[in-house]
Amino acid sequence: MDWREELKNNVTNVDELKKYVTLSAEEEADMRRIVDNHPMNIPRYYLDLVDTGNPQDPIRKMCVPEADELIVAGAMGETTGDPYGDDKHDKGNGILHKYSYTALVVATEYCSMYCRHCFRKRMVGLPNEQTVQNFRGAARYIAEHPEITNVVISGGDPFLLPNEVLRPMLDALRGIPHLNYVRIGSRAPVVFPMRFFDEELLELLADFNQHKALYVPTHFNHPNEMTPVARQAVQNLRSAGITVNNQAVFLRGVNDDEDTLVELMNGLLRMGVSPYYLYQCMPVSRVRHHFQVPLKEGIDIIDRARRRMDGYAKRFKFILGHDIGKLEVCGRIDDKVFFKQLHARPGHREEASRMLVRQLTDSGGWLDDLPEVEI
Incomplete structure (x- = not known):
């Protein structure tokens, strides 16, 4: 398998993601807002590791956008775009x-x-x-x-x-x-x-x-x-x-x-x-x-x-x-x-x-x- 060719098959938009992960209408709407600011890019290999029956699956959390990404301030305190300076x-x-x-x-x-x-x-x-x-x-x-x-x-x-x-x-x-x-x-x-x-x-x-x-x-x-x-x-x-x-x-x-x-x-x-x-x-x-x-x-x-x-x-x-x-x-x-x-x-x-x-x-x-x- 040519790795560069396989990269072209990465899941990069919500419509492609819906073939792998079930999304509610609300989740889909939030996700479309998120990827406008922070792009989605998931290799098919990694997406196959997601337990699709578990919405709290740890692999899913690391690769699939969530509504929490819309939070820029909250109870935990200030956030920054450049924490490491x-x-x-x-x-x-x-x-x-x-x-x-x-x-x-x-x-x-x-x-x-x-x-x-x-x-x-x-x-x-x-x-x-x-x-x-x-x-x-x-x-x-x-x-x-x-x-x-x-x-x-x-x-x-x-x-x-x-x-x-x-x-x-x-x-x-x-x-x-x-x-x-x-x-x-x-x-x-x-x-x-x-x-x-x-x-x-x-x-x-x-x-x-x-x-x-x-x-x-x-x-x-x-x-x-x-x-x-x-x-x-x-x-x-x-x-x-x-x-x-x-x-x-x-x-x-x-x-x-x-x-x-x-x-x-x-x-x-x-x-x-x-x-x-x-x-x-x-x-x-x-x-x-x-x-x-x-x-x-x-x-x-x-x-x-x-x-x-x-x-x-x-x-x-x-x-x-x-x-x-x-x-x-x-x-x-x-x-x-x-x-x-x-x-x-x-x-x-x-x-x-x-x-x-x-x-x-x-x-x-x-x-x-x-x-x-x-x-």
Whole structure:
């Protein structure tokens, strides 16, 4: 199967979706309003994983638009289109340089699937100014900044670029001596795994990996995504020498219970994928109010799940990807939550590795929702 031909069969409008999922008249009307603002794009492979008899099916929640996406403000607090502060760190040519040692290159705005919980929802799938027009310009910026030790090629989904586009991108990074490794962030192993049955792609990645370490952070959120095809896609990457890590997002109605988290982390290990991050859902407009779990509730769910995991399964960090930097949620004592800052913005080096303490509230799901408190 030619993966590019199969992409043409993606479900991208409500009329096509109705062939797969039953919609009430009200749901259909809401959905048409939603997709005008945030496009729908679902591979047939992933849509086939939906339990059509269950309106609360977790796979459906991640791919099919819901009326809750019309909510832009509500009881959980403020929302934003740019929770990670991407715009502040845009250096042109698609480069986001937020941490001194890491350059993130937005290589494409296109994904094989537009996840309904996406934190770049405002830009993915739409024309925007953050698409790389000239990757060589991005590579020049990286070469001129020796403090950059690693590059993340992101998007969108870089693996939806043809091999003939990916090859010169990687070649442009291959000879930069101060780069220790390169990451290509992708949800394609989960939602469009047939991409990784392309022998030319696998040979391209294996060759680059011989010169500079290559990692693929992927994004399994639920055990039902771990199909035999997805497992084989991961195995194909691993057989090419690629290290695969997982960055899940903690999502209400998808994985916000201890049984699911235990099954997810154990399932990753069975595939040879390292559980790396579990992200708190960001306060993104049209996402927060139906996907974000309050921290007070979420910390307890995750702690109960961790008690049932072995050492490798519980290695993941529970993370807030905040504008000020990445924060690990270390846990809580009574109603006080403890954060450890892992990275800090340029000019704020003193903030790296600091501890922050906040007062938990019943509904607070983000650092900014929680009052400062002394211990």
